[in-house]
Amino acid sequence: MKTSIATVSISGDLSEKLAAIAAAGFDGIEIFENDFLTFDGTPREVGQMVRDHGLEISLYQPFRDFEGMPEPQRARAFDRAERKFDLMQELGAELVLVCSNVSPLALGGIDRAADDFRELGERAAKRGLRVGFEALAWGRHINDHRDAWEIVRRADHPSIGLILDSFHTLARKVDVDTIRAIPGDRIFFVQLADAPLIDMDLLYWSRHFRNMPGEGDLPVIDFMRAVAATGYDRVLSLEIFNDQFRGGSPKLISVDGYRSLVYLADQVRRLEPATAFDVPDMPDRVAVSGIEFVEFAADEREADELGTLLHTMGFERAGEHIHKDVALWRQGGINIVLNTEREGFAHSSYLVHGTSVCDIGLKVDDAAATVARARVLGAEPFEQAVGPGELKIPAIRGVGGGVMHFIDAGSELARVWDIEFRAATDREAPISCGLTRIDHIAQTMRYEEMLTWLLFYTSIFATHKTPMVDVIDPAGLVRSQVIENDSGSLRITLNGAENRRTLAGHFLAENFGSAVQHIAFATDDIFSTAAALKQNGFLPLVISPNYYEDLDARFDLDDALMERLRADHILYDRDEHGEYFQLFSRNYGEGFFFEIVERRSYKGYGATNAQFRIAAQKRHMRPKGMPRI
Numbered sequence: 001m002k003t004s005i006a007t008v009s010i011s012g013d014l015s016e017k018l019a020a021i022a023a024a025g026f027d028g029i030e031i032f033e034n035d036f037l038t039f040d041g042t043p044r045e046v047g048q049m050v051r052d053h054g055l056e057i058s059l060y061q062p063f064r065d066f067e068g069m070p071e072p073q074r075a076r077a078f079d080r081a082e083r084k085f086d087l088m089q090e091l092g093a094e095l096v097l098v099c100s101n102v103s104p105l106a107l108g109g110i111d112r113a114a115d116d117f118r119e120l121g122e123r124a125a126k127r128g129l130r131v132g133f134e135a136l137a138w139g140r141h142i143n144d145h146r147d148a149w150e151i152v153r154r155a156d157h158p159s160i161g162l163i164l165d166s167f168h169t170l171a172r173k174v175d176v177d178t179i180r181a182i183p184g185d186r187i188f189f190v191q192l193a194d195a196p197l198i199d200m201d202l203l204y205w206s207r208h209f210r211n212m213p214g215e216g217d218l219p220v221i222d223f224m225r226a227v228a229a230t231g232y233d234r235v236l237s238l239e240i241f242n243d244q245f246r247g248g249s250p251k252l253i254s255v256d257g258y259r260s261l262v263y264l265a266d267q268v269r270r271l272e273p274a275t276a277f278d279v280p281d282m283p284d285r286v287a288v289s290g291i292e293f294v295e296f297a298a299d300e301r302e303a304d305e306l307g308t309l310l311h312t313m314g315f316e317r318a319g320e321h322i323h324k325d326v327a328l329w330r331q332g333g334i335n336i337v338l339n340t341e342r343e344g345f346a347h348s349s350y351l352v353h354g355t356s357v358c359d360i361g362l363k364v365d366d367a368a369a370t371v372a373r374a375r376v377l378g379a380e381p382f383e384q385a386v387g388p389g390e391l392k393i394p395a396i397r398g399v400g401g402g403v404m405h406f407i408d409a410g411s412e413l414a415r416v417w418d419i420e421f422r423a424a425t426d427r428e429a430p431i432s433c434g435l436t437r438i439d440h441i442a443q444t445m446r447y448e449e450m451l452t453w454l455l456f457y458t459s460i461f462a463t464h465k466t467p468m469v470d471v472i473d474p475a476g477l478v479r480s481q482v483i484e485n486d487s488g489s490l491r492i493t494l495n496g497a498e499n500r501r502t503l504a505g506h507f508l509a510e511n512f513g514s515a516v517q518h519i520a521f522a523t524d525d526i527f528s529t530a531a532a533l534k535q536n537g538f539l540p541l542v543i544s545p546n547y548y549e550d551l552d553a554r555f556d557l558d559d560a561l562m563e564r565l566r567a568d569h570i571l572y573d574r575d576e577h578g579e580y581f582q583l584f585s586r587n588y589g590e591g592f593f594f595e596i597v598e599r600r601s602y603k604g605y606g607a608t609n610a611q612f613r614i615a616a617q618k619r620h621m622r623p624k625g626m627p628r629i
C-alpha cells in the first residue's frame with residue numbers, strides 16, 4: 001500500500017506543499033492541474049522537484065468533460081487529451097484521472113462512453129500511460145461509481161480502469177457493498193475524503209467542506225472495507241477540498257492527513273484481516289480508565305493563589321515532591337499537581353503561557369503500548385531527564401505543545417505518588433467538598449485547529465466524538481465538540497474560538513496558544529458540595545436572576561429546588577437520560593475556571609447553559625473601576 005495526497009489538499013505554493021507532504025511521510029502526490037499551471041517551472045523541472053523530495057507523482061488530475069461528446073467537441077477532447085499525455089510524460093506521471101462529464105453538451109449512453117474510453121485507452125497505451133475514470137457526484141450522466149464501472153468494464157481495455165472517491169460514493173449514499181464485486185486490479189486508484197453531514201448542494205459540499213477520514217461523519221471505514229475486499233493494494237490517496245486547510249499550515253495539515261490514513265488503514269485491517277494493505281503494526285486504540293492527574297506550571301505567587309482557590313474547593317495539600325518544587329493537591333480521586341520548578345518542561349511552558357495546565361496524566365492499561373501507538377500515528381514522544389529516585393513515565397506531546405503522561409496499573413507507575421512524593425502538612429485541611437473525580441477537561445483552541453485535536457484524541461484513544469454544538473458568547477460563536485469514551489472515564493471538550501473577543505478567544509490570546517480553559521470536578525451531591533464550599537470561603541460565579549426565571553419557565557421545577565439553585569448559583573439542565581447540575585468558580589487569570597457538576601444519568605455538558613456562564617464571567621472580568629456584581 002502506498003500513501004498519497006492531492007496537492008489541492010493543503011496550503012502554499014507547489015514547493016512548500018511538497019516539502020510538507022514529504023516530511024509527513026507520504027509516498028506520493030496527486031498533482032492537481034492548477035498547482036502545476038500556476039507554478040513557474042517546466043514540467044520536467046516539476047517532475048524532478050517532486051522526485052527530489054522522495055515523492056512520486058501517483059496521479060495527474062483532473063481531465064474534464066471527455067466522454068460522450070458530439071463532434072466537433074469529441075475530436076477536440078481527444079486533442080486535449082494528447083496534449084495532457086505529452087505533459088504527463090514530461091512530468092513523469094503515468095496515471096491520469098478523467099472525471100465524469102458535466103457539460104450540457106454531453107450525450108448519454110454507456111456504450112458511447114465506453115467507446116470513447118476504449119479509444120483513449122489505445123492512445124494512452126501507445127505512450128505507456130493509463131487512464132482512470134471517476135464518477136463525480138454531480139456528473140451530467142455519470143454520477144455513480146456503478147455506472148463508471150460499467151463503462152470501464154465495457155471499454156475493456158487494459159489501460160482504462162476505475163477511480164473510486166469515497167466522497168462521491170458516500171455523498172450520494174450509494175451502497176458501498178457494490179464495490180466488493182469489482183475486480184481489484186480494475187481499480188486504478190482510490191481517493192479518500194470524509195465530510196461533516198451538511199445538507200447542501202453536492203458540488204459546493206465537496207469543494208469546500210471535505211475533511212480527513214475520521215474528521216467528518218461519512219462512513220469512510222465501510223467504504224474502505226469494501227475496497228479492501230476487492231484485493232486492491234495500490235495507492236490510498238487523500239483528496240481534500242477544504243477552505244480551512246487551504247489557508248492552514250501545510251505542515252500540520254499534512255501530518256493530520258498522514259495520521260488519518262494510517263488510522264483508517266489500521267481500523268480496516270482489524271475489521272478485514274484479509275486486506276492486502278500493509279499497515280504499520282501498532283497496538284489497538286487505547287482504553288483510558290481515568291484521569292490520573294492534571295499538572296499546572298506556575299510561579300510561586302500564582303501557585304499560592306491557585307492553592308488557595310483549590311483549598312476553598314476542599315482540596316488538601318497532600319504531598320510534596322522529594323526533590324522538586326512540586327506540590328500535590330488532592331481530593332477524592334483527583335490529583336492536581338502545581339509545579340513551580342525553575343527548570344524543565346513545566347518551567348518552559350510557564351515562560352511561554354504563564355500559569356496554565358502543562359501536563360495531563362491518563363490511566364491506561366499499558367503505558368508503553370500507548371506511546372507505541374501514538375508514535376506510529378505521528379505523535380512526538382516526550383522525554384526529560386529523570387532525577388534520582390524518580391520514575392520514568394511514558395509520555396508524548398499533545399497537539400498544542402502540552403504533554404500527556406500515561407500511568408498503568410501493571411508497573412510501579414501506579415505508585416508514583418508514594419514513590420516521588422512525601423506527605424505535606426503545612427496547611428490546615430479544608431472541609432471536604434465531596435469532589436470525587438474529574439468529570440471533564442475543556443481545552444480551548446482556534447476553531448481551525450479543532451479537527452487536528454479531534455483526530456489526535458480519537459485515533460490514539462478508544463473514544464468517540466459527539467456532534468458539534470454552538471456556544472453563544474456575546475462577542476461571537478464558540479464551537480464545542482466532545483471526545484469521550486463509553487464509560488465516561490475520559491471526557492474532553494474541545495472549544496474552538498473564532499475571534500479574540502469571545503471569552504475563549506481572549507483566553508487563547510492571553511495564554512499564547514491553546515490550553516486547558518476549565519476543569520470540571522464531579523460530586524455526588526451538588527447541594528452538600530455548595531454548602532461545604534461556602535464554609536471554606538469559596539466564591540461562586542454569580543448567575544443572573546433572569547436565568548432562573550427562564551429555567552423555571554422551561555422546566556417547571558418545584559419551588560424548593562428552584563430556591564436552592566438560585567441561592568447557590570447552580571445551573572440546571574435535563575436531557576432524555578437525566579438531570580445535570582453545574583456551578584462555577586470565578587475566573588482565575590484571563591479566563592481559566594473550575595466547574596463542579598453532578599450528573600444524574602445526564603449525558604451532555606450543559607451547552608445551553610454556557611451562554612449564561614460566559615455572560616456572568618464577562619461581567620466579573622470588567623476592567624478595573626467598573627462595578628462588579
Ligand SMILES: O=C(O)c1ccc(O)c(O)c1
Binds near residue numbers: 061136191206
Ligand atoms: O470538484 C471537482 O471538480 C473534482 C475534480 C476532481 C476530483 O477527483 C474530484 O473528486 C472532484
Ligand SMILES: [Mg+2]
Binds near residue numbers: 134165191
Ligand atoms: Mg476525486
